Amino acid sequence: MELTExxxxxxxxxxxxxxxNIRLSNLQVLNAGLxxxxxxxK
Numbered sequence: 001m002e003l004t005e006x007x008x009x010x011x012x013x014x015x016x017x018x019x020x021n022i023r024l025s026n027l028q029v030l031n032a033g034l035x036x037x038x039x040x041x042k
Contacts, residue, residue: 001034003027 008027017027 001038002031003034 006028012026018026036038
């Protein structure tokens, strides 16, 4: 499962504001978390 840009736009107001030196967007972090939740990690 992966969030699309359109799906992310609908929920981004409920996420914390990014500050500081940003390497990953909130969308990338959410997609990584969803991947781990779906696939699991050993």
